[in-house]
Amino acid sequence: MSDLSRLPWPFAPGETTFRYAVNVEPARRRIETPAGHWGEHVIDLGDDYLEQMSLRRELLARDPGRRQVLPHMEPACWDMLLFLLRELVATRPDAMHLSAEGRAFHWRNDLLGIEQAFVLGDATTLPTDPLTWIGCQVPDDVLMVSDRGGRLWFDAALVTWAAAWSVKFDVGMHLDEIHGPVPRLNEQGVTSRATRFMRSLTSDVVYRRVNWTFSAHGSPRRDISLETKPDWDADIPRLIRDGDWPRLQLRIELEHLTRLPLTGTLTFNIRTYMAPLGEIALIPEWRDQLAAVVAELPEDIAGYKGIAPYRDDVVAYLTGAARSAVA
Amino acid sequence: MSGSPAVCLRVAQIDQVTAGVRQIVLQDPDGRRLPGYAPGSHLTVTAGGKRNAYSLTGSGIAPDDYRISVLRTRGGEGSGWLHDSLRVGDLLPVEGPRSAFPFELASTRSLLVAAGIGVTPILSHLRAARIWGRPVEVVYGYRPGAAAHLDEVRELAGPDLVEAPGRAALAQALLERLACQPWGTHAYACGPTAVLELFTATARDAGWPPVRLHVEHFQAPELAPGRPFAALLRRTGVQLAVPSGTSLLEAALDAGVDVPNLCRRGVCGQCLVPVAGGRVDHRDLVLDETERQAHTSMLACVSRAADDHLELDL
Structure with missing residues (x-):
């Protein structure tokens, strides 16, 4: 069983349609769901923290390019590091400990067995660069955006769980360029409203947003980057051929947005969750709502999400599950 | 509502920097560490019944305290109060830090x-x-x-x-x-x-x-009081009359419409409101030329209708 008890379900109660929107809300608010609850903290370590962090270390060792930092972003990485350390403490004060004397900090992560003294801004005091060091202690993909000349630029990131995109390809673009392929987003002003929203963010608030799709792999593996496309490309066609719908994964991305205090850099951190349809089908509210949303989804959005070829099967599977539950 | 809630910081130290300038050193009254800030940030200080923004002079990186330096200005009630009445140990209400003059990371x-x-x-x-x-x-x-x-x-x-x-x-x-x-x-x-x-x-x-x-x-240009105009809040149907000498922001707040705001002089950008109809006489220092010509947003604290009415998406 995967852990649905902390799943950030992407649809509001009663909602039966989906369109792209600037669906942001203040973070750090607990939401009750039919399977449990989520959202109390900015960071959710999950029940597989050690395993995910070990996967991330392996992936970075194999492909160091998953970390991209434009030269001017080094101070922003330190800014992010400090922000995330404090959020780790807020999440697990029993296991995470941070103390400071001026710019000299002392950190202890009991879960990963890390103990480290460092001076903020002095890269020689850490065993790796600051972004790798912090990125290997949080389950989120870490993304940094610069607010420059009226535009938002994707200038640094550590991403190991990308959904069919490549951090190497996207780094250095501005947000309108990155979102060019998303239907209706630029045309309907969603990107420009999102940009205005991001630019108005201040460092004393954190916002969040939930996004969803179906994963391009019928397993909980989160790494479906373009870099590894040959490894996962054949999986969904096989799943469709076999009609193995319970194995299809609803992929939910919980994004946290804030402005880092020292450099004004914007964060776009993404925590990825996976939930197989077979388990969603056991929770009636979620099963019925997902069936309704997928059935109503306009063709262009379904196409972008890559689910157009099999959306009717998904709806049929979910409604079939509903019928057999009644029977 | 303002951009961030006011907190009270304790005056830890006061130094006379020059004949007309006082440095005020502020700390958390409970000894907690203060949040870091971007260089060029300011605090909004409530002093002598006035709210004024003062730049922080530290690097902002892991600060032990917040330091501002206040010039006594002619007729400045806030700065006069900070010079004449404020004592070490007092609690001073402040908002922020806010970053409105940030460093450009990509510069060489x-x-x-x-x-x-x-x-x-x-x-x-x-x-x-x-x-x-x-x-x-x-x-x-x-x-x-x-x-x-x-x-x-x-x-x-x-x-x-x-x-x-x-x-x-x-x-x-x-x-x-x-x-x-x-x-x-x-x-x-x-x-x-x-x-x-x-x-x-x-x-x-x-x-x-x-x-x-x-x-x-740090000294916004003096603005003319402007002509009266009417503003329709489209979502609520509220009709605001904005007299000469009253800002759209003040008119909205008086009518119970919540608009986030901070500096009230067209500098900080907090009170940006979406415009749904009418042309805007932009008088702020925040929007760029493209944004001005679009007439789709305005800063409610200083900008007004170019004609006699505006419609807002509020």
Whole structure:
């Protein structure tokens, strides 16, 4: 069983349609769901923290390019590091400990067995660069955006769980360029409203947003980057051929947005969750709502999400599950 | 509602920096660490019944305290109160820090221009630049004998400082230093409006693209009271009458419409509201030319209707 008890379900109660929107809300608010609850903290370590962090270390060792930092972003990485350390403490004060004397900090992560003294801004005091060091202690993909000349630029990131995109390809673009392929987003002003929203963010608030799709792999593996496309490309066609719908994964991305205090850099951190349809089908509210949303989804959005070829099967599977539950 | 809730900080220390300038050192009353901030940030201080923004002079990186330097201004009720009435140990209500004069991370070099008490955010940028090892040059224009923080600027800037005693010397220094910066430099200036105009004009004549120039207005230009107009809030159907001398923001707040706001002088950008109809007379210092011409948003604290009515998406 995967852990649905902390799943950030992407649809509001009663909602039966989906369109792209600037669906942001203040973070750090607990939401009750039919399977449990989520959202109390900015960071959710999950029940597989050690395993995910070990996967991330392996992936970075194999492909160091998953970390991209434009030269001017080094101070922003330190800014992010400090922000995330404090959020780790807020999440697990029993296991995470941070103390400071001026710019000299002392950190202890009991879960990963890390103990480290460092001076903020002095890269020689850490065993790796600051972004790798912090990125290997949080389950989120870490993304940094610069607010420059009226535009938002994707200038640094550590991403190991990308959904069919490549951090190497996207780094250095501005947000309108990155979102060019998303239907209706630029045309309907969603990107420009999102940009205005991001630019108005201040460092004393954190916002969040939930996004969803179906994963391009019928397993909980989160790494479906373009870099590894040959490894996962054949999986969904096989799943469709076999009609193995319970194995299809609803992929939910919980994004946290804030402005880092020292450099004004914007964060776009993404925590990825996976939930197989077979388990969603056991929770009636979620099963019925997902069936309704997928059935109503306009063709262009379904196409972008890559689910157009099999959306009717998904709806049929979910409604079939509903019928057999009644029977 | 303002941008962030006010907290009370304890006055830990007061120093007379020059005859007219007082440095106020603030700490958390419970001994907690204060949040870090971006260089060039300001605190909004409520003093003598007035809310004023003062630049923080530290680097912002892991601060032990917040420091502001306050010039006593003629007729300034806030600054007068801070000079005459504030004592060590008092609790002072502050909002922020807010960053409205940030450093451009992607720049390869910074030219920092300070005039008079405008040295306060420049000192903050200089400290941060030294900590991060960023190339920097400082031009400091001052009246001899009245230069706040001159010793600190000299010590931090070392050979990268051009001192300009008097307005003529400052004009000359700007002319020379703006003409010889390498590509990739961003220039930052803080000072009286006349100096900022001189800075902008000199830079433009030297061929600087506007996106590489950053100015901090610590004295917003005086605005005319403007003509009366009507504003329709589309979502609620509320009709606001905005008389001459009253801002759209004040009219909205008086009618119980919640609009986030902070500086109330067209500088901080907090009270940006979406415009759904009508043309705007933009009087702020935040929006760029494209945003102005779109007539789709305005700063409610200073901008008004260009004609006699506006519709807002509120």
